[in-house]
Amino acid sequence: MFNKLTVLFVVVLLATVVIGTGKERLVVYTYDSFVSWGPAAALEEVFESQHDCDLQFIAAGGAKTTLSRLLAERDASGTKADLFMAEVNEVPRIMNYDLFLPVTKEDIPNLALVPEELLLDPGGGFVPYEYGYITLTYDSQVLTEDELPRSLDQLSDPRYARMLVCEDPRTSSTGFSFLLWTIARFGEEGYLDFWQAIDPTILTITSGWSEAWAMLSHGEAPLIVSFSSDTAYGAMYEDSIRYRAFAPGGQGYRTVYGIGIVKETTKPELAKAFIDLLLSIEIQEQLPGTEIMIPANSHAKLPPEYDEYLVIPEDPLMLPLDLVGERMERWLHDWERAIVTK
Amino acid sequence: MAARLGAGDRDQVKKGGFILFVGLLAFLGLVFYHPLFRVLQRGLTEGGKWSFSPLGTILTDGYYLHIIVFSLKQAIMSTLLSLGIGLPGAYLLTRYSFPGKTAIRSLTVVPFVLPAIVVALGFILFFGNSGWVNQWLMSLFHLSSPPLHILYSLTGIVLAHAFYNAPIVTRVVNAAWEGIDPEIDEAASSLGAGGIRRFVGITLPLLAPALLSSAALVFIFSFLSFPIVLTLGGARYATIEVGIYTLVRTLLDYRLGSALILVETALSLSFTYLYLKAEGGFAVLTQGSRRLAVYPLFVRKASIGRVLIVVYIVIISVFFLGPISSVLVDSLRVAGRWSCESYRQIFALSYNPFLGVSPLRTVLNSLFIGGISTAISLPVGTLIAMFAVRSRLPGRRLIEAILMAPLAVSSVAIGFAVLYGLGGAPLHLSGTLIVIALAHAILTYPFVVRVIRPVLEGLDPSLVEAARSLGASRNRAFFEVILPLIGPGMLAAAVFAFALSIGEMTATIMLMRPGLGTMPVAVYSLLSARQFGAASAMGMILIVVTAVAFLAIDRLGKRGTKCQSL
Numbered sequence: 001m002f003n004k005l006t007v008l009f010v011v012v013l014l015a016t017v018v019i020g021t022g023k024e025r026l027v028v029y030t031y032d033s034f035v036s037w038g039p040a041a042a043l044e045e046v047f048e049s050q051h052d053c054d055l056q057f058i059a060a061g062g063a064k065t066t067l068s069r070l071l072a073e074r075d076a077s078g079t080k081a082d083l084f085m086a087e088v089n090e091v092p093r094i095m096n097y098d099l100f101l102p103v104t105k106e107d108i109p110n111l112a113l114v115p116e117e118l119l120l121d122p123g124g125g126f127v128p129y130e131y132g133y134i135t136l137t138y139d140s141q142v143l144t145e146d147e148l149p150r151s152l153d154q155l156s157d158p159r160y161a162r163m164l165v166c167e168d169p170r171t172s173s174t175g176f177s178f179l180l181w182t183i184a185r186f187g188e189e190g191y192l193d194f195w196q197a198i199d200p201t202i203l204t205i206t207s208g209w210s211e212a213w214a215m216l217s218h219g220e221a222p223l224i225v226s227f228s229s230d231t232a233y234g235a236m237y238e239d240s241i242r243y244r245a246f247a248p249g250g251q252g253y254r255t256v257y258g259i260g261i262v263k264e265t266t267k268p269e270l271a272k273a274f275i276d277l278l279l280s281i282e283i284q285e286q287l288p289g290t291e292i293m294i295p296a297n298s299h300a301k302l303p304p305e306y307d308e309y310l311v312i313p314e315d316p317l318m319l320p321l322d323l324v325g326e327r328m329e330r331w332l333h334d335w336e337r338a339i340v341t342k
Numbered sequence: 343m344a345a346r347l348g349a350g351d352r353d354q355v356k357k358g359g360f361i362l363f364v365g366l367l368a369f370l371g372l373v374f375y376h377p378l379f380r381v382l383q384r385g386l387t388e389g390g391k392w393s394f395s396p397l398g399t400i401l402t403d404g405y406y407l408h409i410i411v412f413s414l415k416q417a418i419m420s421t422l423l424s425l426g427i428g429l430p431g432a433y434l435l436t437r438y439s440f441p442g443k444t445a446i447r448s449l450t451v452v453p454f455v456l457p458a459i460v461v462a463l464g465f466i467l468f469f470g471n472s473g474w475v476n477q478w479l480m481s482l483f484h485l486s487s488p489p490l491h492i493l494y495s496l497t498g499i500v501l502a503h504a505f506y507n508a509p510i511v512t513r514v515v516n517a518a519w520e521g522i523d524p525e526i527d528e529a530a531s532s533l534g535a536g537g538i539r540r541f542v543g544i545t546l547p548l549l550a551p552a553l554l555s556s557a558a559l560v561f562i563f564s565f566l567s568f569p570i571v572l573t574l575g576g577a578r579y580a581t582i583e584v585g586i587y588t589l590v591r592t593l594l595d596y597r598l599g600s601a602l603i604l605v606e607t608a609l610s611l612s613f614t615y616l617y618l619k620a621e622g623g624f625a626v627l628t629q630g631s632r633r634l635a636v637y638p639l640f641v642r643k644a645s646i647g648r649v650l651i652v653v654y655i656v657i658i659s660v661f662f663l664g665p666i667s668s669v670l671v672d673s674l675r676v677a678g679r680w681s682c683e684s685y686r687q688i689f690a691l692s693y694n695p696f697l698g699v700s701p702l703r704t705v706l707n708s709l710f711i712g713g714i715s716t717a718i719s720l721p722v723g724t725l726i727a728m729f730a731v732r733s734r735l736p737g738r739r740l741i742e743a744i745l746m747a748p749l750a751v752s753s754v755a756i757g758f759a760v761l762y763g764l765g766g767a768p769l770h771l772s773g774t775l776i777v778i779a780l781a782h783a784i785l786t787y788p789f790v791v792r793v794i795r796p797v798l799e800g801l802d803p804s805l806v807e808a809a810r811s812l813g814a815s816r817n818r819a820f821f822e823v824i825l826p827l828i829g830p831g832m833l834a835a836a837v838f839a840f841a842l843s844i845g846e847m848t849a850t851i852m853l854m855r856p857g858l859g860t861m862p863v864a865v866y867s868l869l870s871a872r873q874f875g876a877a878s879a880m881g882m883i884l885i886v887v888t889a890v891a892f893l894a895i896d897r898l899g900k901r902g903t904k905c906q907s908l
Contacts, residue, residue: 059854068594072761093594162471162491168577170588203471204494204576210866211573214463214874219472329593336588337405340580 025054026270028259029081031066035059039286047277053270071097074264082265083274087173088128088256089180091121092325100125100260107272110279113297118256120321125260129278130293133228133252133313134177137245142222151249152185156197164201165212166225170332173255174209178225179335180324181253184317188327192338205339216243228252229292231309236289245311252313257293359728366725370745374784377763378751382607385600396601406585406602410609413565413581416496420503420564421557427504427661428511428556430654435512436519438651440639447516448892450509451838453662455845455888457862458569460881464665465502465574467672469493474668498574503567505662507560514559517796518552519545524635551620558617562610566752568848582606583752590758603755610750615743666885673878684875688883701864701880708860711775711850712843715782719839720832722783723790730791731798749788756784757849778860781849786839793838797831841888861887 026047034040035057044055058081059066067090073079074097086094094100102124105111111127118128138148149155155164167175182191203221206212212224230245259278261271277283284300287293294302294310302310385396400406435447453461468474469492476488483489492498522545530540568583577584582602589599639651676683688701726745735741748756760781801824809819847862854863861884868877 068590069761071594072758168572170577171572202578205578206576207572211462215466215470217874218466218470220466220470332588332593336580339578340405340409 023052023054024267024270025056026082026267026274027056027058027080028083028085028274029058029066029070029079030085031059034085034291038291039283042286043278043283046282047274050277051270051273055274067093070099070262074099078264079262081262082267082271083259084262085257085259086126087177088120088126088258088321089173089176089324089328091126091258091321092328094126094260095121095123096325099262101263101265101268103127103261103272103275108276108279110276110297113299114279115296115298118296120256121258121260126258127260127275127279128256128258128296129284130287130291130296131254131256132293133247133311133316134174134181134225134255135228135245135247135252135311135313137216137224137226137230137243139216139219139222140242140244145246148246149248152182152194152251154248155201156194158200160201160223162201162203163221164198164223164225165203165215165221166205167209167212168205168207169335171207172209174212174225174227175205177253177255179331180319181251181317183331184253184319185251188331192334195335195338199339227255227292228311228313229288229294229306231311232288232303232305233292235305235309236303241309247311247313250314252311252316254316254318256296257291362725363729366722369722370784373760373764373780374748374756377759378755380763381596381755381759382600382604384596385598385602385604388597396597397604399598400601400605409580409582409585410605412579413583416499416503416571416579416581417561417564419496419500420507421561423500423504424507424511424560425553425557427508427658429515430651431508431512431658432515432519434639434651434654435516437635437637438639439636445893447513449889450513451841451892452885452889453506453509455841456506456885457845457847457865457881458573460669460862460865460884461502461505461665462570462573463672463878463881464669465493465498465505467668468664469498469501474664493574494576496575496579499567499571499579502570502574503560503564505665506570507563509662510559511556514556515549515552518549522548554620555617558613558620562613562617562750565610565613566606566750568752568754583754586752587754590754603752607747607751607755611743611747614746614750615739618739618743618746669878669881669885673875673882676875684879687873687876688879701876704859704861704864705883707775708844711779711782711860712840714776714779715786715843716836716840718779718783719787719790720836723787723835723839724794724832726787727791727794727798730795746788746791748784753785753846753848757781757851757853760784760849761853778850778853779843781853782843782846785846785849786842789842790835790839793835794828794831797828801827837891837894841891844887845884 040057047055067086070079070081070084118131166178169175169179182194186194215221216224228245230243231241234241234243259275261268265271279297281300284295284297287295288303288306386392388395471488476490479489526544527540530544566583571579571581586599586602589595673684674680730742764777805823806819809823845862850860850863861880865877865880
């Protein structure tokens with residue numbers, strides 16, 4: 001009996017290897033929400049109708065884990081990925097590992113419609129397609145506008161005890177942006193004191209943004225670290241603006257998502273065509289409704305809910321990427337020791 | 343083997359077994375040991391040479407020592423609470439009869455196979471700040487703020503681990519307890535020994551191997567727990583798993599990450615070894631000629647004991663049913679009203695943009711992966727169980743511990759190793775259903791061993807010898823004597839492996855690509871897409887699928903030998 005099963009197993013194994021060959025395939029490594037919630041399906045339909053190829057998205061978890069997976073594969077035996085999507089704070093690591101092929105406006109015509117201030121990679125391989133701001137979001141049935149903290153500092157006030165949920169900067173890109181925000185705001189010498197001061201305010205630190213949002217919307221906590229587009233999201237999808245984004249002290253941390261061509265690809269032209277499509281007005285205008293982010297293409301129109309409810313911090317913060325690259329490991333190390341070792 | 347067997351015949355049996363065993367080792371080597379070895383090798387090298395310096399860094403850094411100690415501390419507390427909750431349950435199931443007893447016994451496995459994400463959701467809905475418990479207390483005592491802060495602390499972690507593991511204690515100890523010969527107890531009683539003295543002097547020592555074995559199992563699971571610690575404890579409570587995750591996934595420090603995996607694996611392998619040793623003692627227990635007397639639970643005359651039992655049942659029901667029912671209620675409420683909308687969404691045949699496929703497809707994927715992985719883990723587990731029972735090799739305990747290693751290696755590490763070893767050239771299995779099924783087979787076969795081993799131990803070898811001496815061929819003896827006897831056990835093992843595969847998420851997420859999502863991944867994706875009703879609905883389907891599987895196995899199991907060791 002066991003022998004028969006072994007034979008069956010080998011046959012199935014061989015069959016999958018054989019079936020795996022066929023049309024030219026363009027593989028995009030992305031993060032979960034781009035596929036589950038974002039415009040992946042629409043992109044696939046349009047791209048496959050324009051080019052004779054099989055477009056395949058691979059999501060290996062949150063935005064932070066996919067890069068690790070790609071690097072592990074590349075290190076072990078080479079990766080299948082032709083394109084890779086990432087949050088901008090990964091750029092230093094991407095440069096370190098020399099992952100991306102540099103591209104220009106000649107390669108990708110739609111890149112000309114992206115404002116200069118979003119082109120953050122000195123290597124020219126990381127092409128931004130959307131951006132947004134990390135701010136705080138509150139439950140308007142628990143806190144009134146007057147009761148909100150006027151700045152990050154006020155979060156340590158005892159009246160906010162056990163109210164805030166933030167994300168783990170080691171596992172979540174949202175959490176990492178919030179950590180960078182505190183460093184940008186209080187400096188390297190002061191940010192750990194701030195984290196100590198808000199310890200009684202923090203109800204818990206979740207591994208990802210979705211857990212934090214689940215806690216907000218189930219009445220578990222009235223305050224979370226989230227995106228400045230949350231109010232617009234509620235207006236678009238839930239006919240309610242109960243959960244509202246706000247920028248304490250007019251501040252928020254800028255987050256940019258981008259895509260790059262993996263150096264080892266054998267299909268650079270196809271990959272460039274894909275990026276051009278991603279930056280096209282047609283796809284860019286879908287991003288506010290699917291990714292809940294602001295399109296990088298400045299010619300893309302925003303939906304009316306964004307005009308009304310999108311929070312744009314007067315004083316958006318962003319640390320220089322080379323500094324993030326240089327200090328990231330130490331900051332996480334110190335944060336971990338200040339927060340966890342109790 | 344009977345004397346009637348010829349020497350050549352005996353050699354043939356041995357040779358067949360040997361070839362099968364070598365095949366087994368080759369398979370495990372390819373899909374598990376070699377990939378894991380390559381991951382670990384990274385942690386023991388420095389500049390291309392073997393070196394202990396990464397290990398030294400881990401063992402001298404206060405932070406890593408802290409998380410190692412914390413992992414052990416929460417695992418000990420979780421084990422004690424699981425024993426505290428599980429033992430009275432075992433007593434109840436052994437000594438009393440009540441309606442639904444069989445169903446409850448088979449349902450004790452259900453919490454164990456529930457995905458952490460569903461349990462976490464249930465705990466938040468039930469024990470959370472605005473959960474049912476706090477709402478009741480607030481309206482009962484007219485409080486303005488929630489009185490209980492159970493979650494997001496060590497208490498929350500330990501409670502959730504007990505939710506998972508106490509039923510396992512109940513199941514294992516109940517099986518051993520029912521095997522105790524009542525005559526020993528009666529003899530002591532006739533010699534004048536009182537109830538407490540008999541329990542401490544006789545029952546407890548006889549139960550000791552089962553107690554130790556279940557405690558060790560609970561300890562290993564709590565020690566390796568990752569999603570529960572992260573979701574219910576929050577980042578302020580870090581275990582070794584979280585430390586590895588951070589090093590490997592975020593900092594890309596394979597050197598220190600692999601060294602920490604090494605420390606974790608060494609610790610949990612030692613616990614696995616202890617557990618196998620304790621379980622080896624299990625076999626000493628022999629079935630008595632009679633079973634223990636069983637009393638009806640519900641009688642007119644109330645005694646203090648019976649009142650205590652009823653109090654226990656009420657508390658336990660609230661503890662286990664509360665989180666599960668709150669998931670059920672959540673799945674049936676849309677925008678504050680009762681509605682089946684969430685289920686309609688789940689059963690829709692159309693493409694669901696949140697999942698990348700139709701929800702039904704994720705159910706089919708789960709069933710397919712569960713089927714293939716069970717087809718692999720069942721023969722692998724059975725062979726190892728046969729080795730454990732039959733082999734007389736020196737050091738076989740150690741070999742067995744090594745064969746059971748997946749139990750002691752975390753899902754994060756297994757997923758990573760499989761990705762590392764099979765994802766790339768020459769097989770390029772990355773992102774196929776097969777590679778997920780392979781990872782599941784590795785994760786589940788130790789449980790197949792656990793279920794089949796006691797069945798094989800209970801098998802009387804003279805039956806086979808009798809069949810052979812009456813002229814039955816080796817195959818005929820296997821198919822007509824052994825298989826009918828261990829068949830129900832194998833079926834139980836298969837269902838268990840299948841249910842574990844259905845509920846697995848950590849390794850799946852590391853290996854999947856869109857369109858290959860399974861049910862727990864769908865729960866997670868739906869949560870990320872803010873579709874809470876649909877997430878709860880999918881979670882309920884998972885609960886129902888596993889519960890039905892175990893109830894079915896219980897009905898089937900009754901026809902054959904007893905197969906309730908897990």
